[in-house]
Amino acid sequence: MPTLNVTTNVPGNGVDASDTIKALSSTVASSVGKPESYVLVTLRTDTPTCFGGSEAPAAYGELLSIGAIGGDKNKSISAAISEVLKVQLGVPSDRFYLKFTDVPRSDFGWKGSTFA
Secondary structure (H helix, E strand, C coil), X not given: CCEEEEEECCCHHHCCHHHHHHHHHHHHXXXXXXXXXXXXXXXXXXXXXXXXXXXXXXXXXXXXXXXXXXXXXXHHHHHHHHHXXXXXXXXXXXXXXXXXXXXXXXXXXXXXXXXX
């Protein structure tokens, strides 16, 4: 159930959203080590954003997962997601923040219940 939400100021008309979310989905699955069939990715473009005093391309992401994240593993996950954003959206890695949240099974709903 890894869930990646990305918000960026990159204009949506210059983005192939389908290719971007598919690349992010595959990257999250391989980086986290969970089946892609459980990965959810959202992408919000055209969001006014100022990072370091500049409105140059930037992004913010949140990755939620039941386990499979944490510690040094987050470094490789961050690098992989950052690379996709650089290639697909033109967002440099130094203009991207990624927040990691390890969610308890009982705190994530699915199929009208939870994973617990």
